[in-house]
Amino acid sequence: MKLYYSPAYCSLAVHIALREAGIAADYVKVDTVAARTEHGADFRAINPRGYVPVLELDDDSRHTEVAALLQYVADLAPASGLLPPAGSRDRFLVQQWLTFVSSELHKSFSPWLFHKETADSTRKAVKEKLAARFADVEAQLAGREWLAGDGFTVADAYAFTILSWAPMVGMSLAAFPNLTGWMERVRARPQVQAALRAEGLLKA
Secondary structure (H helix, E strand, O other): OEEEEOOOOOHHHHHHHHHHHOOOOEEEEEEOOOOEEOOOOEHHHHOOOOOOOEEEOOOOOEEOOHHHHHHHHHHHOHHHOOOOOOOOHHHHHHHHHHHHHHHHHHHHHOOHHHOOOOOHHHHHHHHHHHHHHHHHHHHHOOOOOOOOOOOOOHHHHHHHHHHOOHHHHOOOOOOOHHHHHHHHHHHHOHHHHHHHHHOOOOOO
């Protein structure tokens, strides 16, 4: 199995999930601007859509979309607890969170706040929407350690990855103590630390 990733991109969530699941994988860094892998391969030939993550399976098939990849990886290691059993209420809750992160957080940050050409009025509106979503997550985390159920799941991996972008766009999470406490719990996990370190996001 091979994960094509870019440091601090949304592919970090899948990177974390692979390590948490104990699944051996090769990690190939991608420069999405130049559309080249660290080995010089044309990334557009690997993924014509031009973005990460791409998960290449042992049969050489290649797959995209963070929420789908997270569920696939988790299902390969059911004992990890990263995703509850199919048909369970707990799995339904995790899937709700994955959808929320994908639509309400991920696609608000990107592309709107990462492109210089975005109008100031649009930036302001997007940041206001995100602040409201941060407040929602803050309320959901009241009295809870993790987003869904009693343990860390792929929903936590995805939300942590996306919410880590807040400082990059000049947004602070300091007003949300439940959220910041949860971020620190996720960041302190050994496999999360390993993924961050491997991507050069954490000093050795």
